[in-house]
Each structure stands twice: as C-alpha cells, then as structure tokens.
Amino acid sequence: MAIGRAHAISLLGLEGAVVEIEADISNNLPAFVLIGLPDAALGEARDRVRSAAGNSGLPLPSRKLTVNLSPAALPKHGSGFDLGIAMAALAADGQVSTESVARVVHLGELGLDGRLRPLAGILPAVLAAVRAGFGTVVVPAGNADEAALVPGVRVVPVVSLRDAAIWHGAELEPIPLEALMPAVPTAALDDSGDLADVIGNPDAVEAMQVAAAGGHHVYLLGPPGAGKTMLAARLPGLLPDLTAEQALEVASIRSLAGIPARGGLSTRPPLEAPHHTASAAAIVGGGSGVIRPGAAARAAHGVLFLDEAPEFAPAALDALRQPLESGVIAISRATATARFPARFQLVLAANPCPCGNAGSRDGDCRCTAMAVRRYLGRLSGPLLDRVDIRMDVHRITAGQLRASAELPRLSTAAARERILLARASAAERLRATPWRVNAHVAGSWLRSPVGAPARGATAALDRALERGGITMRGYDRVLRLAWTLSDLDGTSRPGADHIGRALYLRKAAR
C-alpha cells in the first residue's frame, strides 16, 4: 500500500523546523503506532485522529497504521500535528490525493467531532513554512486571520477534517459546521491615553520624550499617586510605528504566547506591565516542554514597565540584565535552547520608601533611614547602571492643578512628531554604524571625532568625573542623553546646555 506524506511545523521559540509525517498502512491487526519522539500531548493524537476521522465520515481502515515523525531525533511537542497526521493517514489509505497532501503544510489540533481547534503560535509556524519553501498552508479557520498576516503564502482555512479532505480531492459532500474560534484575551494595561492628560511634572514629561527619542531606559521615583503609571503608559504612544518586520516579530511572539493577532498586524509598539509577584520565568520566559516567551520577550520593540520595581523578586529583576545588554533572551533547557528577541525599553517605577512618602512635600514619612536604604537597595546596582534616565515625579499641588488649565500641554501626536524628527537625525548620523538610536551607541563612538560633543561643552562633566561624582560608564551615558537632547533641539552637536540637562536627567533621583 502507498505511503502517505504530509508536513507540519515544530516550533522552538520563534524558530520553526519542518517535520515530515509519514503514514503507512500494513496488513496487520488494527493498531495506531506513533513514533518519532512525540511528547504526551502529541502521543494522544492517536485517539484524536482516529475518532475525528470516523466522525468526519472518513474512517481509518481496521489495519495497522504506523505514523513516523521525522527528523526522528527532534523532540516534538503539542497537538498541532493532528491535522498532518490525519491527512497522511488518509493519503496512505487512498481517501485523498497523496500528491496534494505532500505539497502542503498542515497545522491544527483536532477535536473528536472532526473540527479543528485554533493553535497558539500559528504566525511563527506559517513564517517557518514559508522560509522552508512551502507555498500553501492549511490552518484551522479560527487561525485564518493570523496566518494571512504572513506575506507570500496561500492560506487555506478549514473548519473540519472533512473540509480539509475535500480540499485534497476526497469525493464527499461538505457538511457546514461552526468554526471554533480562539479565546479572546483579557485587556491589559491601557496604553491609549494622551500625553496631554498628564498634569504637572513637566520635567518627567520631557524625560519621557527624551526616552522615546533616544531609546533610553527610565527609572521613575515618586510617592503613590504622583502619576508614574500614567507617564509610563504614555511611552508606547510616543514611540514611532513599528516596521513591517518588527510588527511581524511582535505578532509572532504574541501568537506564541496565545494572544492572537486580531484585525490585522498592529504597528504600534507593545506595552507589557507584569505584576510585581512575577517569577523570573514569567519575566524572561520558560517552560519545560514548549518554551514560552515571557513578559520581556512580549515587550520586544516596545515598553516593559515594572511598577513597584523594588517589590519584584531580585532574581526576576536580574534576569533582565542579559536582554538589556544583548537584546536577545536565550532560554536553555536540557533538550534545546530557544531564542527570543528582547530589544525593549525598560521603565522602572518605585516609591521612595516602604510608606511611599519619603521626600514628598505633603506627606509624613515614618520610615527609618535604614528601611529607606534597604527598600531602594533591592534594585541592584548593575540593573540601575543600565538605566540612563532617573527622574523624580511629584504629586501635583492644588495650585498646579488650577494653573494647569491655562498652561499649554503637549499632545502625544505633537510630541511624537518631534520625536520622529529627532530619531531621524540620529539614524542619519549613525547611518554607517550598526546602531539606530543613541541609547545603543558604544562608548568608543562617543569619543571618536564624529561622536564627540562640541569643543568645551563637556567641562561640567569632566569636573564631575574628576571629583568622582560619576563613573566612566556614567560619563558615556550622559553623553548619549546629551546627543538625544541635541537631536530633539535640532542642533548638530550637543553643547554645554545639553550636557547640563543630561546630567540632571541622569542624577535627578536619589
């Protein structure tokens, strides 16, 4: 009897490998043998496939069915192979066209009634299929929107196994069934607010714009109710639109995390705000079987906001040091290493002390000096060292609230225009380098003739270095901030004024 062949995709992180599914029917007592390193969920495909085929009017023969997943040494996880296994088995039995099945990648989990369930991670899987040279992908109808985001591929959405078999040439009457749809995720932190909503704190508003223009990480320190969360939630709105490639990467990571792309590819940068009880695995990603992306990977090309940063577990915070440095998260397990992009902008927010009132004008702080030190000491030096902007945020007073009605406030749209111009001039200057934003530039470039500030402008900074007020690394960070301030002002090189303001942004918080 003929051997049926189909293809599916095995995902490891965002990388996908093509898995060939072979099915052979031999004249022996009825059995369903699945070989090629399946995990428990995949091993159960045997029962799902047999029931689904029977209930779709395409019963598998009462013979021995051997299904082999190759490459045999690659561990395979999950239920996404069901459709491929079923099609290979039906092809081996001659119920559908063998050639047609072998040309196409099949993705989907089967229900016992023969309907296809949507999968997590359909976007990276379809991308991998295209990269491997396949032009057609059969996906569950519930994943059709997401699969269609990938350019250059023909997506065939099917509601049931019967529909898929008919597409491959089975002579059956279609039976209309209701398609199974993915669950709608619950809403996250709202990032649609406008910058003009922020009252007072002009320094912090300016600091957020500098952060957006230069890609700098931010540390906001202030009492409860000062507007730290409000400021952080407005940062994604200030960032430029994602490029098509970045948008696809962001959607792929979200797809892998089980958040389907709805209504097309979003070109807005994501905002992730994990709760402070999050574990290290929740932040960077993990899992023993399927390695899932954590909050830091989901925030790639966007903003990772850690509210109440000192309350996070030290291990979770320090796990961020690698992605902050390299822009990539590598999660290693015994069987494999998954890599996720993690070039995000970090926003840390903290109260100044356990009670939150230290240093504020309108509250009484009863914390001991030791308690305050211990509280802020939970943010490790190496982590804070990677944060360029440190900003105090204050509660607004009644006077400021009254005055705010007359004062002009910058809208997100206007601020973004200014930021786009600054980013464009930075990108133009850094054209010949691997960097695109000031925050990523290496120290050696800052001291080269093309990267150095205007002559004599660094006098104040040099003095601070001589006095030991800042380290050499801090010196470079001030220069990077000065470049961003200069870009925002439209000047060709940072002057003494820019250096002074950069020092303030760096040193404002205690």
Next chain:
Amino acid sequence: MAAKDELGARGERLAERHLLRRGLTLLDRNWRCPQGEIDLVLRDGDEVVFVEVKTRSSVAFGHPLEAITAAKLARLRRLARAWCEAHPGAGRIRIDAVAVIAPRDLPAVIEHLERVF
C-alpha cells in the same frame, strides 16, 4: 445454543471454507487443550497456520479485528506451542486472523490477515 455461539460457529465454517478455497489444507478444527482452544489449524505449503476467527454481525460495536487484543494473541501463541508439543515435527508456524462480518440475511464479508504476530 446461544445466538452468539451460533454466530461464532457460522463464522468459523465460513472462514474454513474461505481458507480451503485458497488452497490451505485442514489439520484441526476447534483443537482443545487445558489452556484453551484454537479455532482452526491448517497447512499452507510447509507452514502450519494457526487461525483465530472473529465474527460479528455488524461493525456497530467495532470491527471484529479490533477485538483481537494483545492478551488474546499471547494466549494464541501459547496454544500454538502446546499444539506443536502434541504434534512433533510441525516445522515453521505462523498465526493468522480472519474477520467475518456476517449480517443476518446478507452475504458475509471475510477478511484474512496473515502473520499478525
């Protein structure tokens, strides 16, 4: 005789006739020993063939071949060994399965699988 035994006996007769028509010669029918019973023992060339016959009147409760479990096959192998001890010089052996789907008042469908073990 109970209805199910009658169906089984009919199935075994149908299976025997099918195999004899295919050129096998009958050695034993319903051979018994303390461990159980072999439905049919036949000779096919230089091989002794032990046959388990399974009969159903419909596939409403599954295909008859699905009723041949691993435990049943293991017992069949022990029985084959017992038969060989009782009949020295048997030579090569094999185990086959025959499914008979015999609906009332309709011609039966017979499926024969060779070397199921």
